[in-house]
Amino acid sequence: MAADGLTHLVLWDIDHTLIETRGVGREIYERVFPQVTGQPLRELATVHGRTELDIIHNTLQLHDLEPTEQAVNQLAAALADGYRDAIDKLTTRGRVLPGVWEALNALAGEPRLHQSVLTGNTTDVARIKVEAFGLDRYLDLSTGAYGDDHRDRPELVTIARKRAAHRLGNTIPAEQVVLIGDTPSDVEAALTAGAQIIAVATGKYSIADLRAAGATTAFESLTDVPHLPRAITG
Numbered sequence: 001m002a003a004d005g006l007t008h009l010v011l012w013d014i015d016h017t018l019i020e021t022r023g024v025g026r027e028i029y030e031r032v033f034p035q036v037t038g039q040p041l042r043e044l045a046t047v048h049g050r051t052e053l054d055i056i057h058n059t060l061q062l063h064d065l066e067p068t069e070q071a072v073n074q075l076a077a078a079l080a081d082g083y084r085d086a087i088d089k090l091t092t093r094g095r096v097l098p099g100v101w102e103a104l105n106a107l108a109g110e111p112r113l114h115q116s117v118l119t120g121n122t123t124d125v126a127r128i129k130v131e132a133f134g135l136d137r138y139l140d141l142s143t144g145a146y147g148d149d150h151r152d153r154p155e156l157v158t159i160a161r162k163r164a165a166h167r168l169g170n171t172i173p174a175e176q177v178v179l180i181g182d183t184p185s186d187v188e189a190a191l192t193a194g195a196q197i198i199a200v201a202t203g204k205y206s207i208a209d210l211r212a213a214g215a216t217t218a219f220e221s222l223t224d225v226p227h228l229p230r231a232i233t234g
Contacts (some may be wrong), residue, residue: 008196008232009164009172010107011118011157011180012139014126016048016203019133021094028082029059036075039063048204049185051120051156052076052147074178076148080124083103087132096133097202099222104138114164117144118156118179118189143167157193178232184213198231 012018015025026044033041037060045058056075060067083090107113115138119126123146130136145156145166157179161172174194174220179186182203190197191214199215201207210218219225 006114006133006168006170006172007029007112008114009161009177010113010115010142011177011179011195012115012161012231013179013183013186014117014119014129015122016099016182017097017180017186017200018135019033019094019096019129020102020203021090021129022091024086024090027089028079028086032078032082033059033075034184036071036078037063037065047120049120049181049183050147050152051151052079052122052125053118053151054147057151076122080122080128083128087128090129091132094133096135096221099190099225100135103222103225103228104135106228107232108138108187113232114140114143114168116140116160116164117146118141118153118160118181118186119144120147120153122146122148140167145171153189154192157189157195182210182211187213188216195234198225198228200225217224 001027006052043062045055045062047055055066056072060071075087107115110178117126117139126146127141130139143160146229149159150156157177165171177195178188178194178198180198183205187197187199187210197215199210199218201210202221207218225231
């Protein structure tokens with residue numbers, strides 16, 4: 001599909017927007033952190049709305065470890081291996097959130113919308129999560145942006161736009177990009193980059209929190225948006 005026929009590039013957050021892992025991610029950190037660093041995981045940096053590079057960087061600092069590029073990359077690779085080993089646990093304990101299948105399917109029926117992801121997960125972990133739950137049938141992961149592309153989430157919007165432009169064959173203006181996410185960081189990333197935001201209160205943050213961050217369109221869940229294509233294009 002050429003981008004001149006595209007109305008919007010839709011970028012989904014993954015955790016607490018599409019799925020929830022119900023503690024599996026924390027358990028993987030607890031298992032792999034000692035393998036990489038030789039120390040038990042005493043404290044995990046705040047994860048909500050942040051990129052994995054930023055989480056790893058700050059978690060290493062919390063343990064008085066230098067967040068060198070080598071250390072960060074080693075821990076990121078170990079996390080991916082940990083998720084591969086835990087796929088059965090991920091799919092039995094985790095779940096796709098209510099309304100997600102219906103929303104993805106509704107957007108897939110719109111030929112001028114292109115769906116991908118914008119997530120704090122690393123590329124490998126994002127792919128593992130999306131494929132484990134079968135969501136990859138709707139999402140073009142090659143045009144997404146990930147938590148190992150850049151530490152700062154707003155920069156991921158530009159990265160996704162460039163990848164989508166290369167894939168689809170034309171420039172995609174920032175105003176034709178729509179982020180769907182559940183944190184103030186998703187809102188900030190969209191607004192900073194000149195994109196649109198549809199916020200959903202399916203994670204830690206309330207509609208009031210998301211509106212306070214600047215979201216003008218916010219819903220309790222994706223079950224509240226039966227006409228999501230209209231919410232995007234309108």
